[in-house]
Amino acid sequence: MYGFWGNWGLEVHVRSDTNDTQPPITTLTLYGGNPKTAILHATDDYSGVAYTVYSLDSGALMNYSMPFQISEPGVHTLMFYSVDNAGNRETPKYQSFAIPYNLTISIKGGLGVTATIYNNCGWTIDINGTIAMTGFVFPKEKPFRVTIPAWGDVPVSDKVLGFGKTGLSVTAVNETVAGKAWVFLCFVSPIFLG
Numbered sequence: 001m002y003g004f005w006g007n008w009g010l011e012v013h014v015r016s017d018t019n020d021t022q023p024p025i026t027t028l029t030l031y032g033g034n035p036k037t038a039i040l041h042a043t044d045d046y047s048g049v050a051y052t053v054y055s056l057d058s059g060a061l062m063n064y065s066m067p068f069q070i071s072e073p074g075v076h077t078l079m080f081y082s083v084d085n086a087g088n089r090e091t092p093k094y095q096s097f098a099i100p101y102n103l104t105i106s107i108k109g110g111l112g113v114t115a116t117i118y119n120n121c122g123w124t125i126d127i128n129g130t131i132a133m134t135g136f137v138f139p140k141e142k143p144f145r146v147t148i149p150a151w152g153d154v155p156v157s158d159k160v161l162g163f164g165k166t167g168l169s170v171t172a173v174n175e176t177v178a179g180k181a182w183v184f185l186c187f188v189s190p191i192f193l194g
Contacts, residue, residue: 020046020086026093028080034099034121035071040064042082042090050087054080072123073101101125105170105177109188112159113181115170119148129156129172137162137183161186 024044031037042049052064057076070076075098081090104118113133119125125148132141142158156170162183168191169178182189 020044020084020088022046022084023088023090024049024082024084026052026080026082026090028078028093028095030095030097034073034102035069036097036099037067037069038078039067040080044082044084044088047085047088050083050085052080052082054078070099071121073099073121073125101127101173101175103127103172103175105172105175107168107170107177107179107191109181109191111186111188112157113168113188113191114155114157115172115177116153116155117146117148117172118153119150122150124149127173129170131156131158132169132171133160133162133166133181133183134168135162135166135183136164137166159186160188 024042026040026042029039029041040052040054042052053061054064055061056070056078075096077094077096079092079094081092083089102120104120106116108114113131115131117127117129126145127148128143128145130141130143134140137160139160144156146154146156148154160183163185164183166181166183167178168181169176179191181191
């Protein structure tokens with residue numbers, strides 16, 4: 001506003017989108033463990049943000065309108081970018097993150113060692129793991145790869161030969177159960193975990 005000899009007026013400056021050459025800037029915020037909530041926030045100082053898009057794990061391009069959740073265990077990559085009202089497109093950004101598996105492991109002895117891996121989530125998962133023993137036993141380690149159905153379990157066994165007190169651990173992705181056992185030839189005593 002300005003005053004000139006008693007008259008008042010309003011001066012308005014209108015921005016033209018043709019002067020906007022800078023793309024918007026989009027940021028990603030992830031909250032939680034499983035599920036993770038993804039929030040995309042875009043800003044543009046000149047013509048304003050027209051839209052934001054994203055793609056999870058090279059999937060279909062989706063228009064972003066509100067926070068969304070990702071809950072399938074494993075490592076994921078989120079690609080995202082925004083376009084402003086002048087048509088300037090931001091260079092796509094990529095963010096990788098992990099959703100933890102929700103596993104439970106139980107171990108029992110007998111003729112060798114059997115570990116049962118429980119999948120406590122609603123997706124079928126493929127996992128890698130190992131059964132490892134220390135002391136006077138053979139083999140010392142058995143790697144495994146299993147597919148576990150949603151809310152299901154899969155047993156993994158290892159035949160051993162040895163004698164005496166041994167250390168024992170079973171690792172499946174990010175979960176490890178460890179303890180001690182007695183081995184007599186191919187028989188493993190009840191396992192004392194701790």
